[in-house]
Amino acid sequence: MNDLIHLIAITPWAIALVKIGVVLVIMLGLVAYTVLAERRIAALIQDRRGPNRVGPFGLLQPVADGVKFLFKENVMPAHVNKIYYVLAPTITLIPALLTFAVIPFGSTLGGVPMVIADLNVGVLWIFSIASLGVYGIVLAGWSSNSKYPFLGGIRSSAQMISYELSMGMSVIGVFMLVGSLNMTRVVGYQHDCWLVFKQPVGFLIFLVAAFAETNRLPFDLPESEQELVGGYHTEYGSMKFALFFLAEYANMITASALMVTLFFGGWQFPFIGFAPNHPMWNGVLHIGIFFAKLLCLMLVFIWVRWMFPRFRYDQLMNLGWKVFFPLGLANILLTALILTMQAPR
């Protein structure tokens, strides 16, 4: 009897911990298979075959890659600053994993809300953690004590902070409509109309800023191969390089998840996902809808990479500061004007 009471008392915490574990595992699995998808789609676009030998259709390729990374020798050049050189990949990866915490990836499953921590400050958590991603990259560039990584690190950090502004501006309109920063409320608001239709300009700015924040083409200046070899991770190899790689893809996933939540209705889909007699099925279906939308946006990320040429650095900065930042401000003013006019007197 005593044991039973004890069990009931700890159950909510146990459920929460299980949720955290499952989310992290799904995240890492998604990362692994996004890498494979990227390689296969790149091959498709360039009329090649791509990795297709390990397992059926090359499906075991990520496993092989992971094992390879684990068994590789760790080459640490003599001139690096050892502590920060080792810390930098970890510092880059951790924020990428943490931002997912406030995103609701489903409605409820057996009465448990499908979000790790439903914070009131919602999007502020995401912005504040995402802004820490700069540290890993700057430290990697600096501690490598080599010219290319140093330039890559500096470039990347200037780019990231510039587009962080545009990203911050682009979502203000969304929160003016919703009236809360809480992500669950944002999803609830989009019950009948996705916000992408009400905030198209905001979405456009957010999309571009997301590409710049994740250092993806056409904004991959920090690691532009032809100029900087590998950018901030030039001096990295084996598992440490893999961590940078993981962080980049985890950031892509979080950015996509954020776009799904803010602009595409989160786990909702018109006409689907309502089986009133089966709450369990509903929950599973909602999670499925969320991840389906997420994968569609990931495909956009991958497709863009092989379709567009890279910007020049001055073009990149001009675009951020002189186009998207004023555009974001104008969007806020317009939204405020319309909302004020609509407000009942």
Place this chain on the structure above:
Amino acid sequence: MGPYATSYVLIGALMLFGAMVGVAPLVISAWLRPRKPSPLKNQTFECGLESKGDSWVQFKVQYYIYALVFVIFDLETIFLLPWAATFHQLGLFAFLEMIVFLVVLVGGLVWAWRKGVLEWK
């Protein structure tokens, strides 16, 4: 502890788990990997060329100026977020307040623009 504070405990737990995910691969690979050091592996990787001079290079001051302007407008975003969240409840007066706030800052931005601060030279 309030109802909100419990979710922050979960955030703390997530941070711990996240740190474990970040550190574990390094530890495991430290166990498994071979060690075959050689003087060549200790060199800087510079595309086959030998590295010349100090790796510390003075970079453009423009990066620093972007960072300064960024801090200013980041603070503006901080004020915009609570304003957006309470926009419905506050009404017209808060709207005018924010317009004044924005006009001052946008004035600064326009001036900086015309002085060429935002230019990548």
Place this chain on the structure above:
Amino acid sequence: MENSLFYFFSVAMLSCALLTITCKNPVSSVIFLVLAFFSMAGLFVLLNAFFLAAVQVLVYAGAIMVLFLFVIMLLNLPAEEKRHRGWFGGAASIFVMVALMLELSFVAHHEKLASSPASPGIDGTTEDVGMVLFSRYMLPFEVASLLLLAAMIGVIILSRKEKK
């Protein structure tokens, strides 16, 4: 639980702050200062000031310290590490510290602070902060914009000098 967390964050914050000023390497100083800000954000959460905690991380750790890191990279680090620190800087900082302590204790003595860590019924959520900020504290909010404008003018002047 709350008490032990308070002590944990306080000790972490103080030791990180101490390491910030004792580290020879400026980059280490920056990293420890960021950790100190994190501990402070933890303290804010314990006080139910959730908005402040998030803003603390976003502004100080995410924006201002990045700026610091940039400045440090502008400098030549090896030369900086060897630089001898005079007695004047230490004396001046001790003076400022004592003055700040006196001021804080004066305020604490006269303002009759609440004995409980957070006033019940108020959650420092974003909406609460917004409601107060845009009604009661309207004037300070507008003055903040002037302050930011002044900072902007400073940036412009800095960049103008660079041209000559």
